[in-house]
Amino acid sequence: MSGGVDSAVAAARAVEAGHDVTGVHLALSKNPQTYRTGARGCCTIEDSRDARRAADVLGIPFYVWDMAERFHEDVVEDFYAEYANGRTPNPCLRCNEKIKFAAVLDRAMALGFDAVATGHYARKGEDGLLRRAVDPGKDQSYVLAVLTPAQLAHSIFPLGDTPKDQVRVEAENRGLAVARKPDSHDICFIADGDTSGFLKNRLGTEEGEIVDAATGEVLGSHDGSHQFTIGQRHGLGLKRPAADGRPRYVLSITPVDNRVQVGPREALRIDRIRTGRPVWLAPEREGPFEAEVQLRAHGEVYPATVHADADGLTARLHKPAFGVAAGQALVVYDPDTTGDAVLASGTIDSTASIEAAGV
Amino acid sequence: MAYLDHAATTPMLPQALDAYLRTARALGNASSLHGSGRTARRTVEEARERIAEVLGAKPGEVIFTGSGTEADNLAVKGIHWDRRTGARNRIVSTAIEHHAVADAVAWLGDHERADVTELPVDKLGCVETTELAALLDERADEITVITCMWANNEVGTLQPVEAIAAMAAPHGIPVHTDAIQAVGHVPVDFAASGAAALTLSGHKLGGPTGTGALLLRRDVKATPLLHGGGQEREIRSGTLDVPGIAALAEAVTHAVRTRETEAARLAGLRDDLVARLRAAVPDAIYNGDPELRLPGNAHFSFPGCEGDALLMLLDAAGVECATGSACSAGIAQPSHVLLAMGAEADDARSSLRFTLGWPTTEADVDALVAALPEAVRRAKTAGLT
Numbered sequence: 001m002s003g004g005v006d007s008a009v010a011a012a013r014a015v016e017a018g019h020d021v022t023g024v025h026l027a028l029s030k031n032p033q034t035y036r037t038g039a040r041g042c043c044t045i046e047d048s049r050d051a052r053r054a055a056d057v058l059g060i061p062f063y064v065w066d067m068a069e070r071f072h073e074d075v076v077e078d079f080y081a082e083y084a085n086g087r088t089p090n091p092c093l094r095c096n097e098k099i100k101f102a103a104v105l106d107r108a109m110a111l112g113f114d115a116v117a118t119g120h121y122a123r124k125g126e127d128g129l130l131r132r133a134v135d136p137g138k139d140q141s142y143v144l145a146v147l148t149p150a151q152l153a154h155s156i157f158p159l160g161d162t163p164k165d166q167v168r169v170e171a172e173n174r175g176l177a178v179a180r181k182p183d184s185h186d187i188c189f190i191a192d193g194d195t196s197g198f199l200k201n202r203l204g205t206e207e208g209e210i211v212d213a214a215t216g217e218v219l220g221s222h223d224g225s226h227q228f229t230i231g232q233r234h235g236l237g238l239k240r241p242a243a244d245g246r247p248r249y250v251l252s253i254t255p256v257d258n259r260v261q262v263g264p265r266e267a268l269r270i271d272r273i274r275t276g277r278p279v280w281l282a283p284e285r286e287g288p289f290e291a292e293v294q295l296r297a298h299g300e301v302y303p304a305t306v307h308a309d310a311d312g313l314t315a316r317l318h319k320p321a322f323g324v325a326a327g328q329a330l331v332v333y334d335p336d337t338t339g340d341a342v343l344a345s346g347t348i349d350s351t352a353s354i355e356a357a358g359v
Numbered sequence: 360m361a362y363l364d365h366a367a368t369t370p371m372l373p374q375a376l377d378a379y380l381r382t383a384r385a386l387g388n389a390s391s392l393h394g395s396g397r398t399a400r401r402t403v404e405e406a407r408e409r410i411a412e413v414l415g416a417k418p419g420e421v422i423f424t425g426s427g428t429e430a431d432n433l434a435v436k437g438i439h440w441d442r443r444t445g446a447r448n449r450i451v452s453t454a455i456e457h458h459a460v461a462d463a464v465a466w467l468g469d470h471e472r473a474d475v476t477e478l479p480v481d482k483l484g485c486v487e488t489t490e491l492a493a494l495l496d497e498r499a500d501e502i503t504v505i506t507c508m509w510a511n512n513e514v515g516t517l518q519p520v521e522a523i524a525a526m527a528a529p530h531g532i533p534v535h536t537d538a539i540q541a542v543g544h545v546p547v548d549f550a551a552s553g554a555a556a557l558t559l560s561g562h563k564l565g566g567p568t569g570t571g572a573l574l575l576r577r578d579v580k581a582t583p584l585l586h587g588g589g590q591e592r593e594i595r596s597g598t599l600d601v602p603g604i605a606a607l608a609e610a611v612t613h614a615v616r617t618r619e620t621e622a623a624r625l626a627g628l629r630d631d632l633v634a635r636l637r638a639a640v641p642d643a644i645y646n647g648d649p650e651l652r653l654p655g656n657a658h659f660s661f662p663g664c665e666g667d668a669l670l671m672l673l674d675a676a677g678v679e680c681a682t683g684s685a686c687s688a689g690i691a692q693p694s695h696v697l698l699a700m701g702a703e704a705d706d707a708r709s710s711l712r713f714t715l716g717w718p719t720t721e722a723d724v725d726a727l728v729a730a731l732p733e734a735v736r737r738a739k740t741a742g743l744t
Binding site for chain 1: 667668671672674675691737738740741742
C-alpha cells in the first residue's frame with residue numbers, strides 16, 4: 001500500500017472478495033525524510049501515514065516492510081548503471097521484477113500468505129495470462145511484463161477491470177481519505193524530479209562533445225553522456241541551428257568516449273529491435289510469429305514479426321518507430337478483444353534500420 | 360485474544376475507572392476559589408497525599424503532569440536548565456533510557472551544547488557505575504543532573520538507582536529516575552532511594568492515559584517547560600485534570616498496596632511463560648537479568664527471525680506483544696537497549712517483549728505457547744531482510 005488511491009481501493013476490493021488481507025507499505029529509503037516532498041513519489045513518511053490510515057479504515061493489519069537495502073541494490077544502482085552505459089532504464093519495471101513480486105512476494109509466501117495484491121491496472125485472464133487493463137490510459141501491463149508465470153500465479157490485480165475515475169469515486173464512497181490524492185508520476189526515489197541532478201550527483205560531470213552524426217562536426221559540448229536519452233530533442237544546448245533549420249535529436253550515446261551524436265528525426269527511424277534474455281509470461285513460442293510490441297510505458301503499439309531464441313527476442317516492426325532507447329523493455333502482446341495478452345518481454349539491447357542498412 | 364503488551368499500556372483498574380467517572384461528573388476548576396473549585400481542589404490534594412503516602416514522598420513533592428514523557432522532560436531539561444552555568448553543563452545518562460529521557464538528553468546536547476556522558480550497561484542490561492565514580496572524582500562540578508531509569512522498559516532489568524544516588528549525594532548532584540515501569544511492580548520508596556526526582560505514568564499501572572507525575576524534592580528546582588497559571592509549585596502550569604488525577608491516585612494506591620501479592624502472581628506466570636517458551640522454541644535467547652527484573656517482563660531474541668515478522672504472525676494468531684525495538688518512520692530499528700548490552704544488530708532486530716499485567720491469566724500464556732512455534736518457523740523461513 002503506497003499511500004495512494006489505487007492500492008487503497010485494491011486492498012478494499014481484496015478484503016471484499018473474502019481474502020484475509022494484511023496491508024504492507026514498503027520503506028524504500030533508509031532515510032525517508034530525504035524523499036519527502038508532499039504527495040509525490042511513493043516512499044515518504046506522509047505516504048506511509050496515508051497507507052496506514054486507509055488500512056485502519058478497512059480494518060486490516062498494516063505493517064511497514066523495510067526493503068530499502070534491496071531497493072537500493074536492485075533498482076537505484078541499476079538505474080545509475082544503465083544511464084552510465086548510455087541506456088535508459090525503467091525503474092518501475094525493475095522494482096516490480098526485483099522487489100514487489102520477488103522480495104516482497106517471497107517474504108509474504110514464507111510468512112504464510114498466498115499472494116500479493118497491488119493497485120496496478122492490469123488484468124489476469126481465466127487462462128492466467130497477464131492482460132491489459134480496461135482503462136487504456138492507465139494500463140500498466142507494460143511495467144508488469146517482467147513477471148514469470150510463477151510470480152503471476154501469486155499476484156492479484158483487483159483494479160484491472162475499472163477505469164481510474166471510477167476507482168476515485170469508489171474510494172470516496174468507501175470513506176478513504178486518499179480519494180483525491182494526486183497521482184504520482186515521478187520516479188519515487190528522485191523526490192524533486194530532477195533526474196539530471198540526481199545522476200550528476202552520483203556519476204559526476206565530465207565535459208564531452210556533441211557531434212553531428214553525419215558530418216562528424218562538433219556542434220557543442222555537454223557535461224556527461226549520462227544526461228541524455230536516445231530521441232531526446234530538448235536540452236541539447238546547441239547554439240547554432242542545423243543547416244536545414246530542422247530540429248536535431250540524440251541518435252547515439254557512447255559513454256566510452258563520452259560522445260553524444262545528434263541528427264535529424266529520420267535518423268532515429270528503426271524497424272528492428274533485439275533484446276536481452278526474454279521473460280515468457282505465456283507458453284514459449286518458437287519460430288517467427290505475428291504480434292504487437294510496445295517499446296515504452298504508455299507508448300505506441302507496433303505490429304511486428306517476432307523471432308525468439310534463448311538469448312533474446314528480435315522484432316521486425318511493420319511500421320517504423322522513432323527514438324527507441326536501449327534499456328527500455330520490449331513487450332510482446334497477443335492482440336485480443338478481451339484485452340491484449342502479454343506473451344513475453346525483454347530489455348532492449350540494440351536497434352537497427354533494415355532500410356538504412358539496405359536489406 | 361491474548362494481550363501480552365501491558366508495558367505498552369494496561370487496562371484501567373475498575374476502581375480507577377470508577378473514580379474517574381465519579382469525578383468527571385463534578386464541576387470545578389481546582390484553582391477557583393468558590394465552592395465548586397474548593398471541591399475540585401480537595402479531590403486533587405487528597406490524591407496528592409495518597410500518592411505521596413504510598414511512594415515515600417511528601418505531598419508537596421508531587422507534581423502532576425500530562426504524561427510520563429512530560430514528567431521525564433520536565434525533570435531532565437528543567438533540572439539541567441536550573442543548575443547549568445558556564446562551567447557546569449554536563450548531563451549523565453545511561454545507554455538504555457526510554458526515548459522520553461534519551462531524546463530529551465540528546466536534544467539538549469544537539470541544540471544547547473550540553474555535554475553528555477552515557478553510562479554503559481553489562482550484558483544483562485544493568486547500568487555500570489565505574490565510569491560514574493571516576494567522573495564524580497574528577498569532574499563532579501560539571502554535572503547538572505544524573506538520570507537513570509529504575510527498571511528498563513524493554514528487557515526489564517532493575518537498575519542501581521539507590522547506589523547512583525548515594526554516589527551523587529556527597530556532591531549535591533540531583534538524580535532523576537524514570538520509574539514508569541517500576542511503580543506498582545517493584546518496591547519504590549522515593550525518600551529512601553535518595554533520588555531527587557522520580558517519574559511515574561498513569562496508564563502503565565491501571566490509571567488513565569494522559570496522566571503522570573514527577574516527584575520532585577522541595578530543595579530541587581526545575582525550570583518549567585510550560586508557563587501559565589502557575590499551578591503545581593509554578594513548575595507545571597495548566598488547569599489540573601481533576602478526574603485524571605483522582606483516577607491516577609486510585610490506581611497508584613491500589614497497585615502499590617496489592618503489589619506484593621500481584622508481583623508474586625505475575626512472576627509465577629512469567630516464569631511459567633519463560634519455561635514453556637524455552638521448551639517450545641529451544642534456541643530462543645532470554646534477555647535481561649534472570650533474577651533482578653520486573654515481575655511481568657519476559658524478553659527474548661529469536662535468532663534468524665525478524666521481530667516484526669514474528670509480531671505480525673502472532674497478531675494474526677490473536678497474540679499481541681511488542682518487538683523490542685523502536686520505530687523510525689515505521690521502519691523497525693535494532694533496539695538500542697540490546698545493542699548497548701552487546702547484542703549483534705541482527706539479534707537486536709529479532710526480539711520480542713512479552714509483558715504481563717493485572718488481567719493476565721494462564722490462558723494468555725497458553726495462547727502464546729500454542730502460536731509461537733509456527734510463527735517462529737515461518738519467520739525463520741522469511742529470514743532477515
